[in-house]
Amino acid sequence: MEDKDIIGTTIGGTYSGGVLVQLDGISHEQIEVGYSLVTRSNLKSYLMIVNDIVADSSDVALAVNASRKPTFTKDMVSGSLLTSKLNCIPIASSTENGAEDALTIPDYLSKCTLLTPEEAQLFYESCDLKNKYPLGTIKPTDFNLPIDIDVLVQNSFGIFGKSGTGKSVLGNLVAAYIVMYSNYVKQAQKENLPSTLLIFDMHSEYGLKLKTPSQKVLASGVAQTFPDEFRVYCADPTLVDDVEKEFKRGTLAKELKIKKENVEVEDIVVLSELLKISGVGGLILQSVRNKLEKLEDNWFEALLNFESFDQKMLKDQDFDPQVIISLRALSRRLSAFKHFPQLTDNEDTCQELLNDLKANRNVIVSFGRYGDLELLYMFIVNYISRRLREEYVSKGISEGTKNRIIIFVEEAHKFLNPNVRESSPLGLIARELRKRGIVLCIIDQTPSQIDENVLGMVWNFLVGATNIEKDIEVATGTLKLPQLFRPLVASLRRQEFLAYGSAIKFPTVVKIVDYSKQMENLKIAYQKNKPDLSKVTKSFERALERD
Numbered sequence: 001m002e003d004k005d006i007i008g009t010t011i012g013g014t015y016s017g018g019v020l021v022q023l024d025g026i027s028h029e030q031i032e033v034g035y036s037l038v039t040r041s042n043l044k045s046y047l048m049i050v051n052d053i054v055a056d057s058s059d060v061a062l063a064v065n066a067s068r069k070p071t072f073t074k075d076m077v078s079g080s081l082l083t084s085k086l087n088c089i090p091i092a093s094s095t096e097n098g099a100e101d102a103l104t105i106p107d108y109l110s111k112c113t114l115l116t117p118e119e120a121q122l123f124y125e126s127c128d129l130k131n132k133y134p135l136g137t138i139k140p141t142d143f144n145l146p147i148d149i150d151v152l153v154q155n156s157f158g159i160f161g162k163s164g165t166g167k168s169v170l171g172n173l174v175a176a177y178i179v180m181y182s183n184y185v186k187q188a189q190k191e192n193l194p195s196t197l198l199i200f201d202m203h204s205e206y207g208l209k210l211k212t213p214s215q216k217v218l219a220s221g222v223a224q225t226f227p228d229e230f231r232v233y234c235a236d237p238t239l240v241d242d243v244e245k246e247f248k249r250g251t252l253a254k255e256l257k258i259k260k261e262n263v264e265v266e267d268i269v270v271l272s273e274l275l276k277i278s279g280v281g282g283l284i285l286q287s288v289r290n291k292l293e294k295l296e297d298n299w300f301e302a303l304l305n306f307e308s309f310d311q312k313m314l315k316d317q318d319f320d321p322q323v324i325i326s327l328r329a330l331s332r333r334l335s336a337f338k339h340f341p342q343l344t345d346n347e348d349t350c351q352e353l354l355n356d357l358k359a360n361r362n363v364i365v366s367f368g369r370y371g372d373l374e375l376l377y378m379f380i381v382n383y384i385s386r387r388l389r390e391e392y393v394s395k396g397i398s399e400g401t402k403n404r405i406i407i408f409v410e411e412a413h414k415f416l417n418p419n420v421r422e423s424s425p426l427g428l429i430a431r432e433l434r435k436r437g438i439v440l441c442i443i444d445q446t447p448s449q450i451d452e453n454v455l456g457m458v459w460n461f462l463v464g465a466t467n468i469e470k471d472i473e474v475a476t477g478t479l480k481l482p483q484l485f486r487p488l489v490a491s492l493r494r495q496e497f498l499a500y501g502s503a504i505k506f507p508t509v510v511k512i513v514d515y516s517k518q519m520e521n522l523k524i525a526y527q528k529n530k531p532d533l534s535k536v537t538k539s540f541e542r543a544l545e546r547d
């Protein structure tokens with residue numbers, strides 16, 4: 001530590017309220033909340049994050065202002081009578097034995113400097129582009145924070161923040177890192193399991209392009225950066241051409257088709273809130289499923305057409321008059337399903353999608369112009385998740401984990417709120433299938449609407465700005481000193497995230513790497529080290545045959 005770098009001295013504070021640092025020789029205007037500092041006491045070095053700036057010499061300021069020469073007087077008393085302080089969160093402490101979470105605060109009058117890249121490396125280690133990838137720079141350094149993807153994919157993780165903070169950009173970046181990491185694992189033939197992505201891509205930002213808030217193209221989504229690695233299933237038939245045009249080949253994009261026969265009662269019941277189906281309505285549907293099956297090729301078709309059936313015929317088929325009224329009402333509410341082109345009589349590409357996942361091919365389900373159609377988005381996400389869960393839940397633990405599956409879901413609270421906790425396939429997956437290697441990447445603006453049992457399964461948090469108190473509380477809930485981090489969350493800029501959890505050594509504020517530049521770098525690194533996919537696929541197919 002050189003004297004010229006010292007910015008201040010600790011003058012007290014509390015562990016629960018933060019450490020007070022009196023600034024010395026630097027204006028508080030040169031420091032921002034979110035900056036990291038290092039403090040050296042006799043025993044340890046401490047890593048701290050500034051969470052408040054305090055200029056509390058207001059009595060002196062008033063007196064100076066009333067003096068005959070305020071500017072001159074101000075210069076005279078700056079730093080002695082006119083002082084500023086920082087309030088800092090104690091994050092980590094280090095000795096020659098290594099760094100660990102700070103459970104105390106630095107001694108009085110310990111000198112502080114802004115974090116340097118060298119010090120950051122001691123606390124956070126470095127990127128190796130195998131397991132650890134650069135998430136972004138730690139303020140105020142240009143040091144890249146490594147995120148350990150090997151650790152990240154072992155449990156569910158969350159990307160939160162209000163609209164426009166950079167969640168979808170970050171989602172694409174993390175997805176790209178998972179692809180790079182999985183290829184490293186496959187090539188190095190490590191014991192670690194490769195990871196396969198299933199991305200529910202509401203706004204076609206992963207399968208096609210990321211756009212800026214003013215709808216200009218920002219960059220390619222992850223599928224276009226690694227076209228050999230992905231299959232894009234398009235809920236919007238016109239999107240198939242759009243995706244293919246970008247790739248100039250014929251195998252990447254496919255229409256997503258769901259055979260009506262494969263729709264189950266629970267796929268409709270899980271939409272109860274949206275369709276305003278009461279609990280009784282759901283039970284009625286369960287109980288008449290078999291009777292409906294006799295009216296048409298399958299129960300779902302019969303339900304969709306229920307209004308066209310003759311009352312007498314229904315009575316002959318043993319339908320109770322009250323049930324007929326309920327089913328007619330339900331049929332009316334489901335009328336949109338009659339026109340969804342994704343529902344067919346004989347085609348179902350969902351099985352193919354599940355086989356792709358089993359064979360370790362990354363899958364994106366892009367919704368194109370249907371992304372804003374909440375009913376369809378929710379139906380398809382729930383349907384695919386239900387079938388995926390059924391495939392894996394029946395398997396033994398070791399059988400289910402030939403590869404990990406990471407499910408990315410945007411607007412996750414729609415699927416994971418407490419009202420649907422019993423029926424939501426994604427909620428069940430989050431709670432039951434972690435040990436079989438299936439975890440979620442939960443992307444959401446309002447984490448407070450997510451069931452706390454699901455949030456309890458989230459081990460890593462990437463939290464962008466939000467002003468809603470409840471959301472801040474939930475997003476910082478598993479930190480050691482959540483009350484100290486809350487002001488930080490509200491102050492984050494676009495592209496800045498509070499990052500913490502098992503895959504990041506210590507909590508920190510990062511400015512996420514520039515997406516377009518980083519994807520270019522990854523593309524080059526990938527091309528240089530491209531895996532022989534035919535070999536990889538073959539080895540997976542052999543493994544599947546052995547099942």
Ligand SMILES: Nc1ncnc2c1ncn2[C@@H]1O[C@H](COP(=O)(O)OP(=O)(O)OP(=O)(O)O)[C@@H](O)[C@H]1O
Nearest residue numbers: 163164165166167168169211212213495512514515
């Ligand atoms: N890492 C980054 N690199 C470059 N630009 C970024 C980055 N992060 C965010 N941005 C900018 O911020 C904009 C908004 O990001 P993004 O679409 O990811 O926000 P969001 O949180 O997903 O918003 P919404 O909740 O509305 O979907 C991007 O279009 C881009 O201009």
Ligand SMILES: [Mg+2]
Nearest residue numbers: 167168169410
């Ligand atoms: Mg988004």
